[in-house]
Amino acid sequence: MHTEPESVAPVHPPSALPVSSAAPEGDVLPELDSIRAGLAGWAASHGLRLLRAVLTGHYAVCEISPVAMSAEDFLALAAHVNAPFVYYNDDLFDAAQFGPEEETLALMDVRDRKKVTALQGRAREQHGRCRTLVLQFAAGAVVHSWHADALWWQELAGELDEVEENPHEEEQEAREEDPPSTPEEIDRIARHLEELPAFREATKRAERERILLREFPELRSRRYNGLSRLGYDAGEEATARVAEAAKHMYDGFTANLPDLAQEAADQGVLAQATTAAARRAALRAFAKERSGGYPPSKDFVELLYSEPALKKPR
Incomplete structure (x- = not known):
């Protein structure tokens, strides 16, 4: 059963340790708010650095953004915990692979094609540069990961998504073998999509559609800009659910x-x-x-x- 995320009040900076660290008496549970507020202070007193982690399957994963920690500090953290190895993955940009799929390009008008040509010209200037860098190390049962995308790559990809978002008329009727769009199937696919971090993070329709087709390639069609009716309906439903969850989250932040x-x-x-x-x-x-x-x-x-x-x- 899927439950939409609830808004969570921001974490207050720890100002002092809890009044008492003694074990609770009897069946009385510890006061978690007080303990949580003192975590950073406790960690600092022992020369430790407190990092947020999430549980993925049977493993704890600590994903650290480049905003929270520089690459140099990440390597220092690995050395601090005596990690034997730091693994890295560098994705070098291949300008020849940049651009819309042939089916999408075929549906574009002259103006949009000119925009694509201009973007590909800019992309060639970045050929061979590192667009994504990932660093990882393991400490005990926890995987620490640092991931960063180049700003120029985010700009190129975002502008291409905007061009691909432009609506186009349906080229032909849906194929007879396209799966039927039923409430049950729409719900099944939408629940899968809204659980994907990449889908939640996507801000462009074209990006969301690429994720949908990667997860459900059988929903590809010549209708609805490359999607079957079921794919279109499920994508819209998942987008609406993510938007509602995000609104709920940011309403709490704003308050x-x-x-x-x-x-x-x-x-x-x-x-x-x-x-x-x-x-x-x-x-x-x-x-x-x-x-x-x-x-x-x-x-x-x-x-x-x-x-x-x-x-x-x-």
Whole structure:
């Protein structure tokens, strides 16, 4: 049974350890809020660094964003826990592979094709550069992962998605063998999609459709811009569910905006950001990570950016 994520109040910076660390008497449970508030202080007193982790299957995975920690600090962390190896994966950009699929390109008008040609020209200037870098090490049963995408790659991919989003008329009727679009099938596919981090993070229709077809290739068709009716309906349903969950999450953040801003300030989210654009990008990444993968709206980023706790000192 799927349950939409509930909004969670921002974490307050620990100001002091709990009054007592004694074991609870009888069947009385410990006061978790007090313990949680003291975790960072306890860790610091032992020379430890506290990192948030999630449980994936039978393994704990600690995903660290480049906003929260630099690559150099990540390597220092690996050395601190005596990790024997640090694994890395570098994805070098191949400009020849950049562009829409042939079926999508065939549906574009002249204006959109010119935009694609211009984007591919810019892409050739970046050929051979590193677009994605991943660092990983294991400490005990916990996998620590650091992942970063190049800004120029995010810009190219985003602009291509915008071109591919332009609506086109249906080329032909759906194939007779296309699966029927029933409420049960729509719900099944939508529940699968909304659980995927990549789908939750996607902000462009074209990007969401690529994820859908990667997960359910049988839903490819010449109708609805490359999707069968079931694929189109399930994609719309999953998008609506993700949007509702994100709204619920960010409504909670907005209600506690000063606390969220103070949390970002305490974590040094803006420590390395020297320009307004860099500060907004850092806050966008912070909010996305804090929400569990739901990207914030521009309006929310501006609200957070204007909080007094995050004002750049003069």
